[in-house]
Amino acid sequence: xxxxxxxxxxxxxxxxxxxxxxxxxxxxxxxxxxxxxxxxxxxxxxxxxxxxxxxxxxxxxxxxxxxxxxxxxxxxxxxxxxxxxxxxxxxxxxxxxxxxxxxxxxxxxxxxxxxxxxxxxxxxxxxxxxxxxxxxxxxxxxxxxxxxxxxxxxxxxxxxxxxxxxxxxxxxxxxxxxxxxxxxxxxxx
Amino acid sequence: xxxxxxxxxxxxxxxxxxxxxxxxxxxxxxxxxxxxxxxxxxxxxxxxxxxxxxxxxxxxxxxxxxxxxxxxxxxxxxxxxxxxxxxxxxxxxxxxxxxxxxxxxxxxxxxxxxxxxxxxxxxxxxxxxxxxxxxxxxxxxxxxxxxxxxxxxxxxxxxxxxxxxxxxxxxxxxxxxxxxxxxxxxxxx
DNA sequence: GCTGGCATGTAACAAGTTACATGATTTT
DNA sequence: AAAATCATGTAACTTGTTACATGCCAGC
Numbered sequence: 001x002x003x004x005x006x007x008x009x010x011x012x013x014x015x016x017x018x019x020x021x022x023x024x025x026x027x028x029x030x031x032x033x034x035x036x037x038x039x040x041x042x043x044x045x046x047x048x049x050x051x052x053x054x055x056x057x058x059x060x061x062x063x064x065x066x067x068x069x070x071x072x073x074x075x076x077x078x079x080x081x082x083x084x085x086x087x088x089x090x091x092x093x094x095x096x097x098x099x100x101x102x103x104x105x106x107x108x109x110x111x112x113x114x115x116x117x118x119x120x121x122x123x124x125x126x127x128x129x130x131x132x133x134x135x136x137x138x139x140x141x142x143x144x145x146x147x148x149x150x151x152x153x154x155x156x157x158x159x160x161x162x163x164x165x166x167x168x169x170x171x172x173x174x175x176x177x178x179x180x181x182x183x184x185x186x187x188x189x
Numbered sequence: 190x191x192x193x194x195x196x197x198x199x200x201x202x203x204x205x206x207x208x209x210x211x212x213x214x215x216x217x218x219x220x221x222x223x224x225x226x227x228x229x230x231x232x233x234x235x236x237x238x239x240x241x242x243x244x245x246x247x248x249x250x251x252x253x254x255x256x257x258x259x260x261x262x263x264x265x266x267x268x269x270x271x272x273x274x275x276x277x278x279x280x281x282x283x284x285x286x287x288x289x290x291x292x293x294x295x296x297x298x299x300x301x302x303x304x305x306x307x308x309x310x311x312x313x314x315x316x317x318x319x320x321x322x323x324x325x326x327x328x329x330x331x332x333x334x335x336x337x338x339x340x341x342x343x344x345x346x347x348x349x350x351x352x353x354x355x356x357x358x359x360x361x362x363x364x365x366x367x368x369x370x371x372x373x374x375x376x377x378x
Numbered sequence: 379g380c381t382g383g384c385a386t387g388t389a390a391c392a393a394g395t396t397a398c399a400t401g402a403t404t405t406t
Numbered sequence: 407a408a409a410a411t412c413a414t415g416t417a418a419c420t421t422g423t424t425a426c427a428t429g430c431c432a433g434c
Contacts, residue, residue: 016392028344035413044348047332047355052394057415059393078403080413117347143236155217157376158306159233165365166236172361176354187346205420224385241422246387248420267431269385 015068015098017109018059021049023068023087023095024116031072031086034060048111060085068094100124102131122188126181133177140170204257204287206298207248210238212257212276212284213305220261220275223249237300249274257283289313291320311377315370322366329359 015023025037025045032040034057041050051059060083063069068091074082087095099120103109110132117125147163150156204212214226214234221229223246230239240248249272252258257280263271276284288309292298299321306314336352339345 018393033413034415035411048351050394052396053414054396054416055392055394076413078412080400080402082413111351114347115351116344117350118344155305155307158303161306161369161372162237162300162304164368165362168361168365169358172357173354176357180350180353183350207421222385223387239422241424242386243388243424244420244422265385269428269430271385 015094017112018051019063020095020098021112022059022063023091024119026069026085026087027092027095027119028116031084033082033084045115048115102127104131105135122184125184129177129181133174136170136173143167143170204283206301207240208252209284209287210301211248211252212280213308215258215274215276216281216284216308217305220273222271222273234304237304291316293320294324311373314373318366318370322363325359325362329356332356332359
């Protein structure tokens with residue numbers, strides 16, 4: 001009977017990207033329903049993070065269970081009842097930790113952290129952008145090495161097309177990172 | 190006993206991206222083991238599509254079950270036994286259909302189709318790139334509209350940073366698409 | 379003696395998709 | 407009369423990750 005073999009109490013573990021995204025929206029926009037969150041997400045962060053309905057409705061109860069969000073039922077007469085979700089103190093604490101965590105190579109998480117940059121101190125954001133630069137530099141070096149070995153004939157021709165796109169994009173990202181570092185420094189002193 | 194309630198015979202359905210990627214590698218590099226496929230993927234297509242071991246080993250039997258791949262067991266003396274997978278006629282047929290299918294907005298699938306461009310006729314590839322251009326143009330228009338409403342103050346400052354990146358990237362993608370169309374036309378007459 | 383390569387998998391998740399299900403109200 | 411909005415979910419998948427499990431052989 002290998003029953004109680006570690007149900008894994010990961011409540012103290014780091015947040016997943018999805019959890020962090022939802023908590024950040026709750027922190028910024030206040031108490032909301034799943035429906036509100038979906039609309040808000042589509043209207044702003046949607047380009048970076050667009051959860052499916054079913055996914056969002058699955059995450060919200062998990063947040064409550066983990067103690068990072070609380071639920072409040074609003075009974076309505078002419079509309080279906082609402083479940084309003086708000087972030088808890090524990091949620092804010094866990095979110096801050098997540099926002100300050102530097103994850104090398106995690107581009108999507110970086111974009112998300114920058115999107116909700118208003119929740120972090122400027123120096124934290126500068127460190128994230130520096131890490132992004134390093135990650136992109138590494139990628140760029142790899143792409144250039146592969147491109148040098150590319151013959152441009154047969155299947156290699158198509159790999160060459162995509163490598164060009166990857167290299168150009170990486171160079172663009174580096175320029176963007178420099179500009180953004182400068183703008184952030186100017187804007188925050 | 191709700192037993193045989195639609196086991197869903199999706200054998201005639203379109204391939205998933207993962208299935209198409211594996212079949213394309215089998216079509217290009219010939220009969221291989223899961224181990225070989227993982228190495229090959231990491232060494233080339235890995236920038237676009239990098240399956241986890243567990244995922245690949247899950248997909249391969251599915252392909253056999255669907256009739257798009259066949260398995261051949263190689264008994265080895267000094268090494269663990271191998272399962273070699275090869276693409277079937279039906280697999281080639283389904284792969285061709287997938288390669289010719291235009292999926293608006295599916296950027297990852299587009300990159301994959303271009304990566305294995307050697308398996309398609311040039312006119313099919315040109316059509317895919319045209320669709321890519323249209324998709325990026327749509328995105329660009331959206332980003333520009335959002336950017337015009339951006340105040341650059343408070344949370345909007347960070348959205349502005351990311352919008353700049355998105356816009357610059359979209360413009361770059363358009364230039365790349367034009368160049369690639371020209372190069373392809375030149376290379377294939 | 380240890381590391382790395384060869385070779386195949388399972389388990390347990392998290393992320394994300396489409397389709398299904400319900401039902402009232404408000405706008406076109 | 408039809409479509410969109412409000413509001414919450416379930417079901418069934420595919421995708422993708424990390425960790426676990428096994429075991430032999432070659433080279434340092």
